Amino acid sequence: MSENKQIVADIDRSLYDFKDVESESDFYRMQEGLTEETVLKVSEEKNDPEWMRQFRLKCLKLYNEIDIPDWGPSIDGLDMDKISSYVRHKSDMKGRWEDVPEDIKNTFERLGIPQAERESLAGVGAQYDSELVYHNVKDEVAAQGVIYTDLESAMWGEYGDMIKEHFMKLVPPTDHKFAALHGAVWSGGSFVYVPKGVKVEIPLQSYFRLNAAGAGQFEHTLIIVDEGADLHFIEGCSAPKYNVANLHAGCVELFVGKNARLRYSTIENWSKNMYNLNTKRAIVEENGIMEWVSGSFGSHTSYLYPMTILKGDNSKMEFTGITFAGKGQNLDTGAKVVHQGKATSSVINTKSISKDGGIGTYRSSVIIQNSAKRAKASVSCDSLMLDSISRADTIPGMDIRTDDADVGHEAKIGRISDEAIFYLMSRGISEEDAKAMIVSGFANPVSKELPLEYAVEMNNLIKLEMSGNG
């Protein structure tokens, strides 16, 4: 058996790609296509308040008016007439793992979610297709006043006004076509509120699984970290591979209060038939800190650029990201930051790997407004080309409107050096292993920012992609 096969045997791709046999009678699936009727039907299913029903209709109108972006990867393979916007299990969301329907429970068991919850998480939300099927937060965390629940039920409770005040205010539906789409058919997702001064010591996690073929997932994550509070939130995503296009157009809105800190970590491993058109945005108040850790491995096509608005004086942002574009993938990823407050600072550090004809594009924008005196921004993007049938492009933009700013940018594109491979091979390591080791080293600045078990998962994904079986 060759070394290459040994590497493949170590990693079980079926961890993500397995397909659960769903009994049609257990699931409700909405008619494909996007019309006023389907939007109203989603609204009815969600038991929306009237303001939300009207908001969805407004978003649908915007969706029909806004053009598809002319600058990104092609999304010609995405036909909304063949996408079902809403698929749910007929069972309700559960607060006890034992009560989750057997077939769905099996899926998440195989993904290791309940085990992770027991071992290292303060709370877990699990979404299956369009609805959350499980949500739980540890008693001691709940006792601190931390709210971690599904958005729909929170909308009817004591946090209803807070949600109305914040929902799609940071990512308005006018932002782009798929933000409008999200506003029209959003379903599922989490609401997190961390009260003033509360520090959540261990992370919360939401896991999103899109199991149905030809379906869309449109979850909305709204996190409010109040003054002086601290939270690490982890997001995981996966789906089995189908021969038809799936769509993910989620939305994440993060509000980081004065002196607060939020770390948002994502390991995205959607299947390679997925169009991932996700929007993530954070606004940070005075002295607040926003940290993004992002790993993009899956999807057929991605548009993903988490954005941070540094509104408060002395607020900070750090973005650490890696993208691995393999065969058939066109991953257009990066980050955006807007400096508004005085003495704000941002650091963007990204790694991109392209292999087997994959297209990896790093795209970013750094905007320093006139008000952002003494702002500092630093961007570093490294790309690694593993063959000559792939692409690695970097398209960073900077818009600076004050002299009192300090902006540095550096980008590098290159290959694995022959000397490094030779060095490792001369010590008895196979060429494949040597390359995998070098790529893992290249990705190290990202993996070291992740909790251990996620860093291990990320390294496994890199090995899997390197073996050509990703």
Add this chain to the structure above:
Amino acid sequence: MNRDINMKVNVLPVLTYNFLHVNDSTLQIKDMEIQTDGAPKPSDIPAGVTLTGEVPFSEAGQVFRANKERILVAKENFAGPNGDTSERDKDQAIRTGMGADVDNLMTNMGVKSDVYTIDEGVRLTSPIILRYDMQNGQGSLSSQVIHAGKNSEATFIMVYDSDKDAAGFHGVSTRILAEDGAKIKLVKAQTLGKEFIHFDDIGGALMKGAEISLVTLELGGSRVYSSSYMYLSDKEASYNSNMGYLCRDDHSLDINYVADQRGKKTNAAMQFKGVLMGTANKTFRGTLDFKTGSSGSVGDEQEDALLLSPDVINRTMPVILCQEEDVEGRHGATIGQLSDDLLFYMQCRGIDEVEAKRIMIRARLESVSRLIPDPEIMQKVQYYIESIV
């Protein structure tokens, strides 16, 4: 007859977010009388150089069309970049930094090109100097094609000048074909009046072992467009570009430089140094594009922008496109004001802040102006810098 001009220019090789307003620019001119016979001629034509004047713009581009396969090095393209805009300029005889609208303007206005042909092996020891002395209110379009034969060497210096308060419009297209081993140095020094609209559109192709060195100083004018597109088509072609700019008052400067690396072991180095003052508005686009087949190539682009007013606008788009494994591409940008450490150092030596800024502006611009190989023109440009700063 007076003319209106409305062109889309400086289209980024790959589009990005529209909210950044860097994907392209518009060049608009209203009601301007434009001359198309104003291209200056050199005082003498050296032996081994042929100047053919009065060649219709489109016809002058024939030399590029005839060599299209050599320039484009047709190879299987696996996948284009996201937001690729190359289709837009595909009908140009040779792609230029500003793009097809300039070619269309030149053709429609009946501009005649001066075609300089340098014979194989000819090495000029003195530069060919073209002086544009523009008058207040004057509008002018002109064009040159430089075809440098194998192993030839030549330096061209183009000086665009007028009274410092003059207004007008001035547009130039310069296209270059450097055959195997040819070495061309092209210097463009622009010190036009503060109400002048000026564009300088360059396109070129470098064959095996050819070298093009471009030195550009954009110091005057109110709205300035300065752009270049170079094909490094064959093995070991080498392209070096140095730009110095000064953008002040409410003026704008719009830059689009591209190095399209296709041959093996090509080398592209582009440096941009400049100063923004007042409410100046500058957009810089710089692209290194490593095409399939450019293995062993190196590309480097560096930008150093000194911002000296709280109300300047500086947009920077440093792009690297890569379709080849065995290449090294780098970009670096430093944008900001003078560091406190530097100011402190100077103040310790009795130099106040205003003088320190003057010194640093001069240092940036003169590091480029020193590359002008004609002492008289270099001195004149440096005097201009002194007088402005």
